[in-house]
Amino acid sequence: MPELPEVETIRRQLLPTLIDRTIVAAELRLPKLMTKWGGLGPEAFAGHRIEGIGRRAKILRFRLSDGLTLLVHLKLSGQLVHRAASGETLAAGGHPMPAFDAPLPHKSTHLILGLDDRSRLFFTDVRQFGRVALMPDEAAEGFLAAMKHGPEPLGGELDLATFRARLARRPKPPIKTLLLDQGFVVGLGNIYANEALGEAGIAPARSAGTLDDAEVERLDQAARATLTEWTERLRRECGDGFPERVTAFREGMAVHGRFGQPCPACGSAVQRIRYADNETNYCARCQTGGRLLADRALSRLLRVDWPRSIDELER
DNA sequence: AACTACTCCTGGAGGC
DNA sequence: TGCCTCCAGGAGTAGT
Numbered sequence: 001m002p003e004l005p006e007v008e009t010i011r012r013q014l015l016p017t018l019i020d021r022t023i024v025a026a027e028l029r030l031p032k033l034m035t036k037w038g039g040l041g042p043e044a045f046a047g048h049r050i051e052g053i054g055r056r057a058k059i060l061r062f063r064l065s066d067g068l069t070l071l072v073h074l075k076l077s078g079q080l081v082h083r084a085a086s087g088e089t090l091a092a093g094g095h096p097m098p099a100f101d102a103p104l105p106h107k108s109t110h111l112i113l114g115l116d117d118r119s120r121l122f123f124t125d126v127r128q129f130g131r132v133a134l135m136p137d138e139a140a141e142g143f144l145a146a147m148k149h150g151p152e153p154l155g156g157e158l159d160l161a162t163f164r165a166r167l168a169r170r171p172k173p174p175i176k177t178l179l180l181d182q183g184f185v186v187g188l189g190n191i192y193a194n195e196a197l198g199e200a201g202i203a204p205a206r207s208a209g210t211l212d213d214a215e216v217e218r219l220d221q222a223a224r225a226t227l228t229e230w231t232e233r234l235r236r237e238c239g240d241g242f243p244e245r246v247t248a249f250r251e252g253m254a255v256h257g258r259f260g261q262p263c264p265a266c267g268s269a270v271q272r273i274r275y276a277d278n279e280t281n282y283c284a285r286c287q288t289g290g291r292l293l294a295d296r297a298l299s300r301l302l303r304v305d306w307p308r309s310i311d312e313l314e315r
Numbered sequence: 316a317a318c319t320a321c322t323c324c325t326g327g328a329g330g331c
Numbered sequence: 332t333g334c335c336t337c338c339a340g341g342a343g344t345a346g347t
Contacts, residue, residue, distance in 0.1 A: 075323095
């Protein structure tokens with residue numbers, strides 16, 4: 001569930017409470033958490049100070065003293081909670097289950113880092129998809145480079161020319177599939193890809209190559225704007241005391257998770273299709289790009305549930 | 316080479 | 332109440 005806005009928000013939450021803390025102990029309760037990505041074992045944590053927290057794509061990158069890097073990917077259900085010795089939650093983010101104020105460690109807490117002020121950082125992940133790796137800096141750089149991530153949408157790395165050029169290289173796949181591909185552009189997951197397509201008014205099943213110049217420009221704008229706006233919104237929503245809202249907050253979405261509810265723009269029911277292994281919500285009236293028939297033919301192949309109202313829309 | 320389908324997991328929701 | 336099935340959805344990998 002955590003996509004770029006959530007991961008970026010967690011990074012900002014954790015930074016002030018973890019910076020300059022030294023790790024004094026580590027307890028790894030689920031070995032595969034650290035073996036899937038390779039790197040050093042949990043015994044290598046002790047004695048290293050946290051000097052910074054960065055981010056590449058959806059991966060948190062902790063810079064540790066003595067040339068070590070800690071990589072953390074929350075995947076679908078990972079969560080990080082920083083608790084003071086008193087039990088007070090100092091910072092938290094990621095999947096909101098278990099609740100951020102629940103007793104820790106939880107049965108799904110897989111890694112606990114003890115810090116020099118007796119606070120602790122808990123990594124909890126009920127579905128065990130998350131990954132943690134501790135590596136020398138150069139190894140971490142190589143590891144990240146091998147992932148061949150696309151450009152970062154926040155911070156100016158992605159612009160219209162770049163977006164257009166990358167799109168032109170892959171004209172065939174459905175545009176939604178491209179947006180989800182971290183090699184195309186990083187940061188978008190199912191939620192924000194749905195929202196970006198909604199904002200741009202482009203049907204998710206269209207082949208990328210069918211987008212005209214204006215649509216490409218709208219999508220480029222929408223992708224960056226969606227991620228930027230939600231990052232800011234989460235930051236504001238978090239404020240100083242509501243970290244549980246980092247991922248729980250979903251009010252204000254136009255199409256994602258709103259199957260059957262009225263599209264905020266035109267009022268027709270938000271539709272649902274399934275492909276690329278996930279659920280896509282979109283408004284069939286606003287997001288056609290004038291290619292409704294082509295979309296419908298494609299979507300039959302993709303086991304789409306078309307609404308009865310679609311025939312009315314075509315008239 | 317370029318896509319798509321499957322896989323990793325478990326808790327919660329909904330049907331009966 | 333409880334059992335079953337489905338669903339959530341990042342991303343690596345296997346298959347076509």
